[in-house]
Amino acid sequence: MRAYLALRRRDNRVLQAALARLGLSSLGRSEAHVLDTVEQVLENVERLAADDPAEERLTGAISFDDSTALLRRRTQALFGERRRHRETRIMVTLPSEAAVDHDLVRSLIAAGMDCARINSAHDDLAAWGAMAAYVRAGAGAEGRQVPILVDLPGPKLRTGAIEPGPEVVHLRPRHDALGEVVAPAHAWLAPAGSAGLVPSGSGAVIPVASDWLASLSVGDRLVFSDARGRPRELRVGTGTSEGRSVESRRGAYLVSGMLLTSESGRETPIGALAPRKGFIPLSVGDTLVLTRSQEPGRQASSSAPARIPCSLTEAFGAVDVGDSVWLDDGKFGGIARRASADEIEVEIIQAPPGGGKLRAEKGINLPDTRLSVSAASVLDESTIAFAVANADMLGLSFVSNGQDVRAVAEALARNGGEDLGLILKIETAAGFDALPELLTEALGREAPCGVMIARGDLAIEVGWERLAEVQEEILWLCEAAHVPVIWATQVLDTLARTGVASRAEITDAASGVRAECVMLNKGPMIIAAIGTLDDILTRMAKHRHKKTSLLRRLSSWSPDPKV
Helix, strand or coil, X not given: XXXXXXXXXXXXXXXXXXXXXXXXXXXXXXXXXXXXXXXXXXXXXXXXXXXXXXXXXXCCCCCHHHHHHHHHHHHHHHHCCCCCCXXXXXXXXXXXXXXXXXXXXXXXXXXXXXXXXXXXXXXXXXXXXXXXXXXXXXXXXXXXXXXXXXXXCCCCCEEXXXXXXXXXXXXXXXXXXXXXXXXXXXXXXXXCCCCCCXXXXXXXEEEECHHHHHCCCCCXXXXXXXXXXXXXXXXXXXXXXXXXXXXXCCCEEEECCCEEECCCCCEXXXXXXCCCCCEEXXXXXXXXXXXXXXXXXXXXXXCCCXXXXXCCHHHCCCCCCCCEEEECCCCEEEEEEEECCCEEEEEEEECCCXXXXXXXXXXXXXXXXXXXXXXXXXXXXXXXXXXXXXXXXXXXXXXXXXXXXXXHHHHHHHCCCXXXXXXXXXXXXXXXXXXXXXXXXXXXXXXXXXXXXXXXXXXHHHCHHHHHHHHHHHXXXXXXXXXXXXXXXXXXXXXXXXXXXXXXXXXXXXXXXXXXXXXXXXXXXXXXXXXXXXXXXXXXXXXXXXXXXXXXXXXXXXXCCCC
């Protein structure tokens, strides 16, 4: 132990690099045998010094320094200049609000976002254009470049539409363990038919008559009988004639047509409320039928099991009885008990305790089934044209073979995007198996390329217990190819959603320092998540680079605690 502490009382990172250039141990795994390792390294250095330095080397072999420089150049070509305090970039998936809130985008950039991701599976061309414009403007104001990635959705299996629920708003205040209200329920009164901006955190929108809304003042009480006939009241808060906040200290159900009465005695009916999103409750032992027909799904009845459409018709006829079926990022798991050209009957064998809710637009994974569909078959020229005009990188989802890469390269060329960077998203077992072929094709282009480890779908495809091994192998192969990697999916996810990080995801985020970029998904606390990730990556960069442990000076047990 004393020998290890003595070794770590100085910064050995320059020494490590020098030893690695000579093909010697960099001391990164010497903890249990420090003195023996140091003595052996010294002996080998002496032998090298005595040998003839003119010894022939392999012609064309890339050197230690050249390989490091090549990866850095390719990383910069994709993700822009590195930060002074850290080398690993931070990518953030832009929420829909980024299309209307330029202050939000500027806050993301100021917090440490290095790259912005636009997911073309959501929103539309107009929204994407607004996001891109805000990113460019915000980056310019900060004197920085913030590259933009546009993701192509790819041939993703998803659940289809579900019959909508009732037109109802449920106001639910928060209570403590003794039933006392600790936070009232919030809602937002808006003129019926208005498409005005609703402030973040305002709750459900309740449409009312515009003249009635204009007559309200802060502190007014609004009384009504809710859908259960129970007397309730709302307290009016701040706002204007374009909208006002209200709060309730008691639970209530509001439906379209219900009358609200102000203190002045004026009444107004509630306008048409948005129907609640439909869902299908599922528990272990239930049956779910996936259908080729796109008729909206429905919950189980006394005479029929639950049904939901599947977005990818190629699944029908490919799934065999006994194949595994996973839904909603592994939230539900099942076995195909019956399969035909039009339906797949699934027995649910895994579900959250007490059951869960399956909603529309959730992913379906078939890890035992090989589908004939390729990423190239669903390329959208309008999205590619948008990316060429507004972005720096194009993400190819569910890529599985070299033909997919060639097809997207041809599509980019048709739209004048030969120089656009290409990100290969590895999220299926087929994509992982074909990674050497994919890298060879992508590196054949003149434009830069990278790999995203999309760990959500990949975990389900290869098995949760194998994910750690698979992501390590992707990192290693990409390092060998000098291709930058994006560490993605659920990084600091609970922090971004709730403001509180789990211990496990802090450790996971620290592992991201081995990649060239780490991606965060959207969430109400995304600014805090960016700050935390920035701090983690900055600290970890002093201890690790790729597979190598870096021997910077340890301050934890140093005689000089200021260091």
